[in-house]
Amino acid sequence: MVKRPFATVAVFVLAVFLIAQTQTKAAPDTSSIQFHDVTQPAGLHFVHNNGAFGKKFLPETMGPGVAFIDYDNDGWPDIFLVNGMDWPGHVQKHSTPKLYHNNHDGTFTDVTHKAGLDIEMFGMGVAVGDYDNDGYDDLFVTAYGQSHLFHNNGNGTFTDVTQKAGLSGPKEFSTSAAWVDYDKDGRLDLVVGNYVQWTPETDLYCTLDGKSKSYCTPESYKGTSVRLWHNRGDGTFEDATQKAGLGEPTSKTLGVAVLDYDNDGWPDLLFSNDTQPNKLYRNNGNGTFTEKAVVAGVAFSEDGVARAGMGVDASDYDHSGYPSLLITNFSNQMLSLYHNEGRGLFVDEAPRSEIGRASLLTLGFGCFFFDYDLDGWADVLVANGHIDADIQRVQANVKYAMPPHVFRNDGKGKFQEVTKSLGQAFDSPRVGRGAAYADFNNDGRLDLLLSTNGGPVYLFRNDALGAAASYHSLRFKLIGVKSNRDGIGATVKLTSGGETQTQMLRSGSSYLSASELVLTFGLAQHDKADAIEIRWPSGQVDRLSSVPAGQTVTVTEGKGITAARAYGKKN
Numbered sequence: 001m002v003k004r005p006f007a008t009v010a011v012f013v014l015a016v017f018l019i020a021q022t023q024t025k026a027a028p029d030t031s032s033i034q035f036h037d038v039t040q041p042a043g044l045h046f047v048h049n050n051g052a053f054g055k056k057f058l059p060e061t062m063g064p065g066v067a068f069i070d071y072d073n074d075g076w077p078d079i080f081l082v083n084g085m086d087w088p089g090h091v092q093k094h095s096t097p098k099l100y101h102n103n104h105d106g107t108f109t110d111v112t113h114k115a116g117l118d119i120e121m122f123g124m125g126v127a128v129g130d131y132d133n134d135g136y137d138d139l140f141v142t143a144y145g146q147s148h149l150f151h152n153n154g155n156g157t158f159t160d161v162t163q164k165a166g167l168s169g170p171k172e173f174s175t176s177a178a179w180v181d182y183d184k185d186g187r188l189d190l191v192v193g194n195y196v197q198w199t200p201e202t203d204l205y206c207t208l209d210g211k212s213k214s215y216c217t218p219e220s221y222k223g224t225s226v227r228l229w230h231n232r233g234d235g236t237f238e239d240a241t242q243k244a245g246l247g248e249p250t251s252k253t254l255g256v257a258v259l260d261y262d263n264d265g266w267p268d269l270l271f272s273n274d275t276q277p278n279k280l281y282r283n284n285g286n287g288t289f290t291e292k293a294v295v296a297g298v299a300f301s302e303d304g305v306a307r308a309g310m311g312v313d314a315s316d317y318d319h320s321g322y323p324s325l326l327i328t329n330f331s332n333q334m335l336s337l338y339h340n341e342g343r344g345l346f347v348d349e350a351p352r353s354e355i356g357r358a359s360l361l362t363l364g365f366g367c368f369f370f371d372y373d374l375d376g377w378a379d380v381l382v383a384n385g386h387i388d389a390d391i392q393r394v395q396a397n398v399k400y401a402m403p404p405h406v407f408r409n410d411g412k413g414k415f416q417e418v419t420k421s422l423g424q425a426f427d428s429p430r431v432g433r434g435a436a437y438a439d440f441n442n443d444g445r446l447d448l449l450l451s452t453n454g455g456p457v458y459l460f461r462n463d464a465l466g467a468a469a470s471y472h473s474l475r476f477k478l479i480g481v482k483s484n485r486d487g488i489g490a491t492v493k494l495t496s497g498g499e500t501q502t503q504m505l506r507s508g509s510s511y512l513s514a515s516e517l518v519l520t521f522g523l524a525q526h527d528k529a530d531a532i533e534i535r536w537p538s539g540q541v542d543r544l545s546s547v548p549a550g551q552t553v554t555v556t557e558g559k560g561i562t563a564a565r566a567y568g569k570k571n
Contacts, residue, residue, distance in 0.1 A: 032464060032465045032466040032467060032469070033372065033421075033462065033463070033464050033465075033468050034422060034463050034464075034465075035422045035423050035426040035447075035448060035460035035461070035463075036423060036425065036460065036463055037423075037425040037426070037458060037459070037460055038459050038460070038461045039456065039458050041106070042106060042107055042108050042459050043100070043107045043108045043109065043110075044079065044108060044457055046081050046083075046098050046457045047454075047455060047456050048063065048081075048083060048452065048453065048455060048456075049085060049086065049093065049095040049454070050063065050084045050453055050454040051085055051087050051122065052454060053086070055200075055203070056213050056214060056215050057087065057200060057203060058203070058215060058216060058218075058221075059084075059122060059144040059173065060084075060215075061387040061453065062124060062175070062254075062433070062453070062512075063084055063124045063125070063433060063434070063453065063512060064082040064083060064123060064124065064453070065082045065123075065124060065126045065142075065176075065434040065511070065513040066079070066082065066434040066436050066449045066450070066451045066457060066512075066514075067079070067080040067081075067127075067128055067139075067436055067513060067514035068080075068128075068436055068437075068440070068449065068514065068515060068516040069128045069514070069516075070137065070517075071115075071137060071152055071156075071158075072101070072156060073135065073136065074102075074104075075442075075565060076102040076442065077102060077440050077516045078100060078102045079099070079100040079102070079108060079440075079459075080097065080098070080099050080100075080117075080128075080139060081097060081100070081451070081457055082123040082124065082125060082126050082434070082451075082512065083095050083096055083097045083123055084122050085120045085121060085122050085123075094120065095120065096112060096118040096119060096120055097112065097117055097118075097119070097121075097141065098117075099111050099115050102440060104442075106461075111156070114156065114157070115158050116160075117150065117158055119148065121141065121143045121145065121146065121148060122143050122145055123141050123142070123143050124142045124174060124512055125141070125142040125175055125176045125177055125434075125511075125512030126139060126140065126141050126142070126177075126512065126513065126514055127139075127140045127142075127176075127179055127190070127507055127514055128179070128507065128514040128517065129179030129188045129488060129507050130152075130484070130486050131149075131179065131231060132235060133186070133187065133480075133485040134154065134485070136152035136153075137517070138150060138151050138152045138158075139152070139158065140177055140179075140190060140192075142175060142176070142177050142192060142193075142512070143174060144174070145171050145172075146162070146168065146170075147162070147167065147170075147172070147174050147192065148160055148162050149165050149167050164235065164236070165236050165237055166236045166237050166238065167237055170227065172192075172194045172224065172227070173194060173195040173196055173197075173224075174192050174193065174194050174195075174227075175193045175194065175253060175254050175512060176193045176255050176256040176311075176510075176512050176513075177191065177193065177508065178190075178191050178256045178257070178258050178506070178507040178508025179488055179507035180258045180269070180506075180508075181267070181483070181489055181537055182244070182266075182269075182283060182289075183230070183287050184266070184483075184537045185231075185233075186480070186482055186483055186537075186538065187231040187233050187484060188231055188484045188486070188507075189228065189229060189240075190228070190229040190237065191227070191228050191246075191256060191258075191269060191508075192226060192227045192229070192256075193226050193253030193255065193256045193271060194225065194226055194251070194253055195218065195224070195252055195253065195274070196218050196221035196222065196223055196252050197221055197222045197223070197224055198221050202221075203216075204216050204220050204221075208388065208391070208394045209390070209393055209394060214390065215387055215388055217275065217308075218252045218274045218275050218276075218308075222250075223249065223273075224251065224252075225241060225246065225247045225248055226241070226246055226248075226251060226253050226256075227239065227241050227246075228241045228244050228246050240287070243287070243288070244289055245281070245288045245289045245290065245291075246269075246281060248279065248291070250276055251271060251276055251279060252273050252274045252275060253272070253273055253279075254272055254273070254274050254309060254310050254311070254511065255270075255272035255309060255310060255312035255327065255328075255509075255510075256269070256271055256272075256312070257269070257272075257312040257313055257325070257506070257509045258270075258314075258488075258489070258504075258507065258508055258509075259323045259325075259504065260323070260491070260504065261280070261296070261314075261340060261344075262344055263321070263322065265535075265539075266284075266285045267283055267489050267537075268282050268283050268289075269281040269283075269289065270298070270325060271312075272309030272310060272312040272327045273309050274308045274310065275306060275307075277293060277294070278293050278298050278300075278306075278327065279291055279293050279299070280292045280296050280298050280299075292344070295344070296344055296345060296346055297338065298325060301333070301336070301348070302351060307327075307330065307333045307336070308329050308333060309327050309328070309329060309336075310327075310328040310330075310363075310364055310365045310367075310511055311327070311328040311364060311365050311367040311368075311382075311383075311435075311509075311510050311511030312325065312326065312327045312367070312509060313325070313367055313369050313509040313510060314326070314369075314504075314506075314509065315369035315378045315503070316378070316501070316502045317369055317377065318413050319377075319499060319500060319501060320342065321342075321500075322340035322342045323340055323504070324337070324338060324340045325346060326338075326367055326380060327367075328363075328364025328367045328511070329363075329364065330363055331361055331362060331363040331386065331391075331395075331398045332361065332398075333360075334351070334355075334357075334360045335350050335355050335356065335359040335364060335367075335382065336350055337349045337350040337353065337355050337356070337415075349413075353414065353415060354407070354416055354417055355380070355407055355415050355417075358405060359382065359405060361397055361398055362402050362405065363384060363386050363398075364383065364384050364405070365383050365384070365385065365432055365433045365434070365435075365511045366381075366382070366383035366432065366433060366434045366436075366450070366512070366513055367381065367382045367383070367510060367511065368436075368437065368509055368510045368515065370446050370515075370520075371446070371473075371521070372406065372408075373408065373464075373468060373471065374444075374445065374473045374522030374524065375411070375522055376411075376496070376497075376501060376521070376522045376524050377409035377410070377411045377522070378409055379407060379408050379409045380405070380406065380407040380415060381405070381406050381435060381448065382404055382406075382435075383404050383432030383433060383434070383435040383450050383511070384404055384405065385401060385402055385431035385432040385433060385452065386398065386399065386400045386402070387453075388400070399429060401430050401431050402429050402430070402431075402432065403419055403427045403429050403430075404419060404426070404432060404435075404450065405417060405419055406419045406422060425460075426460055430450070430452050430458070431452045431453045431454070431455060432451070433451045433511065433512065434449075434450070434451040434511055435448065435450050435451070435510050435513055436510060436513040436514055436515040436516075437515045438515060438516035438518070439475065439518070439520065440459070440461075441461065442552075442569070443567050443568060444473040444475065444550065444567040445462040445463075445464060446462055447460060447461050447462050448460040448462070449513075451513075470525065471522065471523070471524055471525065472522075472523040472524070472525070472526060473520055473521060473522050473523060473550075474520075474528075474529050474550075474553070475519065475520045475521070475551070476492055476505075476518065476519040476521075476552070476553060476555055477517075477518050477552060477553070477554045477555070477563075478490050478505055478517075478519075478534070478555055479554060479556040479562070480536060480537070480557050481538075481556065481557040481558055482536070482540060482557060482558075483536045483537040483538045483540070483557055486505070486507075486517055487517075487536065488505055488506065488507050488517070488537075489504065489536075489537040490504070490505050490534055490535065490537060491503070491534070491535045492505070492519055492521075492532065492533070492534050493532070493533040493534075493535075494521050494529050494531070494532050495529070495531040495532075496521075496523045496526045496528065496529045496530055497524065497526040497530075501521055503521070505517060505519055523549050526549070527549050527550075528546055528547060528548045528549055529544075529546075529549070530545065530546065532544040536557050538557070540557055540558055542555065542557065542559075544560060544561065547561070550567050551565060551566045552564070552567070
């Protein structure tokens with residue numbers, strides 16, 4: 001062993017101490033952040049109707065989705081909740097989706113009837129986007145049976161334009177959906193995931209214990225293909241599924257994510273499939289896609305098995321410049337965390353991480369990356385819940401109702417589960433399904449909306465104390481000009497304090513749900529973004545510098561910042 005002079009050793013020890021202090025300062029105790037259940041005081045009195053009446057029909061296990069949508073453009077995200085309905089011949093109550101208006105004071109008002117959205121359907125999921133570029137976000141609601149497109153009239157009301165838009169006809173078991181300008185013509189197209197070929201008439205008898213009927217697995221039914229609707233620009237859509245190369249008929253899709261996994265500037269599509277291989281479609285830039293999941297390493301588990309994929313999301317969680325993938329799976333299968341190696345290849349990091357160990361016995365649905373503590377590193381949320389209330393009779397270690405997972409990103413490529421530190425109400429078991437995030441109270445922190453199957457919705461407010469409360473964020477609302485009005489597909493690269501984060505504004509992801517169309521960047525203790533680069537789908541590149549934290553800035557394509565609002569400001 002080499003001897004060190006005392007002074008050198010002292011300097012070395014001091015340096016280690018300072019590094020430790022810096023790391024501690026940069027990572028406040030997670031218990032200083034709490035997700036408080038504010039559902040009831042917020043006025044969200046909603047209970048999902050899954051139509052269950054004892055026959056255990058497959059669609060009863062799946063929903064519902066949730067969404068944040070600023071439908072009136074007042075800068076405050078409103079809430080849309082998907083609902084099911086009773087089966088024919090077993091009608092007990094009238095149930096419809098719900099739209100809640102944000103009152104800017106932490107409360108919401110039910111405006112469903114006034115908005116013209118009180119239409120019964122067996123709803124599943126929802127996608128939010130301005131398909132006609134009129135400045136107001138529209139709603140596409142997936143369903144078992146007929147999905148619906150609701151046009152936002154800009155006066156607080158919506159009109160069902162499903163038939164007028166050419167979207168009526170297909171009666172499918174549709175699940176997650178996303179708006180995406182896949183051909184970069186400035187208009188949002190629509191991609192819809194479809195599950196299996198099931199009807200009440202073809203329902204099969206399945207059992208867990210050999211005595212009573214249980215819900216069948218998707219393996220009991222034939223799959224189908226996703227559907228791609230191309231926006232003609234005149235308010236109508238054409239079915240481009242086969243022409244685009246997306247017509248694989250065996251898929252059993254539950255989750256849809258849009259990402260540019262190879263950074264070529266064209267949006268690619270990832271579909272998580274239940275008991276079928278996941279599909280990753282590379283955008284060829286000419287209106288067609290090529291399936292790459294097997295060669296990319298995301299089709300199967302490490303041992304070559306097709307898992308029960310549910311929700312999905314994509315994010316550059318390690319600041320590599322490439323988006324990695326998160327997919328929720330069935331119990332006893334663990335989450336998938338596919339790290340993007342940057343050469344068209346992914347490696348599943350979950351089996352060697354806490355994410356894999358902690359999720360082995362849980363059944364995940366909604367999921368996403370989000371920076372809940374604003375330290376500049378994307379964390380992970382997963383909504384959990386089983387599909388059969390009798391599961392413990394055959395698997396003692398697997399529960400029906402389960403707490404969610406929150407995995408904190410330590411900034412070194414590792415995740416630590418911190419769910420229990422985020423509050424007792426948040427850590428409670430529930431039959432989770434959809435999940436979305438938004439800053440509903442304009443404080444710069446991301447709040448959570450979680451749905452349950454056959455139960456209530458939950459709104460959790462993100463509250464920070466102590467050192468965590470001093471962390472900054474900067475939020476971006478994008479307005480496209482040549483690109484689609486929402487700026488969906490634009491990539492924002494932000495540098496602050498020597499770290500560079502990259503986010504794409506995307507529709508879809510999670511499970512059946514839609515988060516706000518605003519990008520939130522955590523800046524930790526830095527009070528400004530040093531440099532910002534925005535690459536729009538049109539090819540336009542806008543650059544900004546020295547933008548102060550603590551505000552939501554509106555950036556218009558080709559014009560830079562056109563509006564700004566500090567956090568806490570009411571209007």
